[in-house]
Amino acid sequence: MTMVDDLPLADPVIHPKKAISLFWLIPFVVIVVGAWLVYDTLASRGPLITITFNSAEGIEAGKTRVRHKAVDVGRVESVWLSPDFGQVELTVRLAAGMEGVLMSNAKFWVVQPRFSLQGVSGLGTLVSGTYIEIEPGNTGPLTDRFKGLESPPLVRSGTQGMKIRLTAEKLGGLAVGTPVYYLGIPAGEVLGFDLNKNKDGVIIHAFIKSPYHQLIMPNSRFWKINGIDLSMNADGIRMTASSLSTLLLGGVAFETPASLENLEPPLPGNLFTLFEDQSAVTDSSYRRKIPFLMYFDGSVRGLKSGAPVEFRGIKIGSVRDIRMEFDRANTSFRVAVLMEIEPERVTEVGDHNTEESSDEFIQTLVDRGLRGQLETASYLTGQLYVNLVMRPEMPVRLLGTQTRYKELPTVASNLDEISASITSLLRKLQTFPSDEIGKNLNETLVSLKKTVEAPVILEAASAMRDALVTLKSTMVQINGKVDPMGKDLAKATEAATKALASTDRLMANLNDLMDPDAPMNYRMLELTRELTATSRAIRTFVGIMSRQPESLLFGKEKKEE
Amino acid sequence: MAILDLTAKSSGLIRCPVCALVTPSPENHPCPRCATPLHARKPSSLQKTWALTMAAALLYIPANIFPIMTVVQMGQGEPKTILAGVASLIETGMWPLAMIVFIASVVVPLGKIVILIYLLVSVHVGLKTYIKERIALYRLMEVFGHWSMVDIFLVTLLTTLVKMGALATIEPNRGVSFFGAVVVLTIFAARTFDPRLIWDSAHDHG
Structure with a gap:
């Protein structure tokens, strides 16, 4: 301790x-x-959304990612069943910044390997595992509940093109993914279909890719391409077959007819009519249609809706509807046929009065004899068509029922007319009073016999005989006077014979003169030859004169060849 | 007891932590031999240890929440946290490996933090019992504390070795940084803690 104290210490x-x-x-x-981390984590957490699917096949909570254009934008947090156990609800945590795309039209679907007639897709998921693809929405209110698509949408939002809607009577062979062709080039696809508002038709949604969507104009026409089209109508049997892929998938084709109008391209979602086939398109190109009603008494077996209405063999319309009507007033059945005439099929020539309505015009035609008639189009198929004929001699027969359609008078068909006349003939024959006639004839004969045998007749016969005798004596007298006249005639004949002989000699002389060996004939031949040679020489001369007029003075030039 | 009660501090002696010279020196004077500032006890030991332990305890939360690495095998793989990694190891039946990872990554760092807090609290309240046991705990903590770096080694090694594209790839994630920070902070905390305080407090309050 002391040692330490002794040490010199620095001042503490x-x-x-x-x-x-x-x-x-x-x-x-x-x-x-840590606070920054919490903030960062919370800030980078995007919205939490719920997606419902029919099945959670391949989806794992905490693992399955949500991707857009191969970029991870979220992750499935939980997979559970919907309250009614009917569906699967996925809770998905999206990345920050995804709030803006959660419009009601955003689409979600599970990407899995798919093999279809249209091709193979999603092969990458075989290795990387299933994921959910999101197509960001762009319209509609923001929401956090979505219904997942069971199959990928055919058209991605980025694809250039145009969506169109097609109305059709029935879906036919169309399905999702059915190609839409333009001049045989696949130009789009059918996206889907649903019923129209009235539930009596189909609305088909289709997408036309760029650049083909520019070809769609308000006057574009769409029709179905069926693999094999076999139809039998009044024109006979028709069969069309197309390519194998169309055979399997069917298809829709469109064309845009050239138009003089300056047409604006339609807005997306524009509605077009989908025709059953290409010929239906042609029919529909006649926009103006005048409906007419006709009543037929006879059978209309073989007349179908769509059967042609012809005038002088040219189709001018078609049958739209056929109905049986029962008239209680006079207990009769009749068949009402509704047809449409397309006046645009007929080219008008000359000035036409636009003031005149089509009704008045038709009335004029009816007054001049326009009638409807059923005709057999094909004896093979028994199909009927409506033939319009001009038969002013037939009376106008109208029922005048209260309909909104104008009624056209009808006449029975040719076959009906023939059978009707034969029937009436037979009926007349049946009522022919042959018994009575026979009886009367018999009576007549009896009275005739009586008349012949009457004495007056006998007297008349004897008087007749006397008269004949007198006639004979008269004839004998006339015969005697004819004889001297015959002698004069003989003299005249002799003179004529002489004249004929001299004529004969003259003819012989003439014959000698005209004989081929006769000298005169030879001379004539010689003369003709000379004349021919002369005329040839003149022609040559004229030719030289025209080519070389100077040769007249300087003589003929030698040809240099 | 008399021998046990006799300490260097009570005798006014300070042992130099560098050259081990025991001198009767006042607080904060330089060592007469090597000029190292001398302290009877590590200065502010409790405060520093508390601070470091608290920091380690806080960092232990993100170290477990965030994934530490991503193992991509055959194109499939997800970032995994420590516990998820242990769980997947158990799932695949690798029990021994799972045990090693669990002990090194969970038990040891967590144990260190708990032991440090226990020691700190015991010093504060002047606990007089289990002095030897507490010293043993401190030594145990120091010895095994180094082993909690196993995870960091594993991740760094695998990240550099396994680079085979979609076939197999291992990527580190941010959790590993937090985990490394926890390990380092607990090591420092163990160093700043002066075990002599264990018996100091027992005497002071006694």
Whole structure:
């Protein structure tokens, strides 16, 4: 101890003891860092959304990612069943910044390997595992509940093109993914379909890719391409077959007819009519249609809706509807046929009075004898068509029923007319009073016999005989007077014979003169030859004169060849 | 007891922590041999240890919440936290490995923090019993504390070794930094803690 005390010591420097150690900075920094981490984590947490799917196949809570264009934008946090156990509810935590795309039209679907007629997709998920693809929404209110698609949408939001809607009577062979062709080039796809508002037709949604969407104009026409089209109508049997892929998938085709109008491209979602086939398109190009009603008494077996209405063998319309009507007033059945005439099929020539309505015009035609008649189009198929004929001699027969359609008078068909006349003939024959006629004839014959045998007739016969005798004696007298006249005639004949003989000689002389060996004939031949030679020489001369008029003075030039 | 009660501090002696010279020196005077400032006890030991322990305890939370590494095998793999990694090891039936990882990554760091807090609290309240046991605990903590770096070694080694594209790839995640910080902070905390305080407090309050 003393040793230590003796040591020379420096003056102690006394630092006041620090109340708080600097080491407390470490937990402070940790807290600051921790707070920042909490903030960062919470801030980078995006919205929590719920997606419902029919099945959670391949989806794992905490693992399955949500991706957009191969970028992870979220993760499935939990997979559970919906309250009614009918569906699967996925809770998905999206990345920050995804709030803006959660519009009601955002789409979610599970990407899995898919093999279909249209191709193979999603093969990458065989290795990387299933994921959920999101297509950001762009319209509609923001929401946090979505219904997942069971299959990927055919058209991604980024794809250039146009969505269109097609109305059709029935879906036919169309399905999701059915191609839409333009001149045989796949130009789009059918996206889906649903019923229209009245539930009596189908609305097909389709997408036309760029650049083909520019070809769609308000006057574009769409029709179905069926693999094999076999139809039998009044024109006979028609069969069309297309390519194998169309055979399997069917298809829709469109065309835009050239138009003089300056057409604006339609807005997306524009509505078009989808026709059953291409010929239906042609029919529909006649926009103006005048409906007419006709009543037929006979059978209309073989007449179908769509059967042609012809005038002088040219189709001018078609049958729309056929109905059986019962008239209680006079207990009769009749068949009402509604047809549409397309006046645009007929080219008008000359000035036409636009003041005149089509009704008045048709009335004029009816007055001039326009009638409807059923005709057999094909004896093979028994199909009927409506033939419009001009038969002013047939009376106008109208029922005048209260309909909104104008009625056209009808006449029975040719076959009906023939059978009707034969029937009436037979009926007349049946009522022919042959028995009575026979009886009357018999009576007549009896009375005739009586008449012949009457004495007056006998007297008349004897008187007739006397008259004949007198006639004979008269004829004998006439015969005697004819004889001298015959002698004069003989003399005249002799003179004529002489004249004929001299004529004969003259003819012989002439014959000698005209004989081929006759000298005169030879001379004539010689003369003709001379004339021919002369005329040839003149022609040559004229030719030389025309080519070389100077040769007249300087003589003929020698040809230099 | 008399021998046990006799300490260097009560005798006015300070042992130089560098050259081990025991001198009767006042507080904060330089060592006469090596000029190291001498302190009877580590200055502000409790405060520093508390600060470091608190920091380690706080960092232990993100170290467990955040994934420490991503193992991508055959294109499939997710970032995994320590506990998830242990769970997946158990799932695949690798019990021994799971035990090692669990002890090194969970038991040891957590144990260190708990032991440190226990020691600190016991010093504050002047606990007089279990002095030897507490010293034993402190030594145990120091010995095994180094082993909690096993996880960090594992991640760094695997990250550099396993780079085979989609076939197999291992990536470190942010959790590993926090975990490393926990380990380092607990080591410092163990160093700043002066075990002599254990018996000091027992005497002072006694």
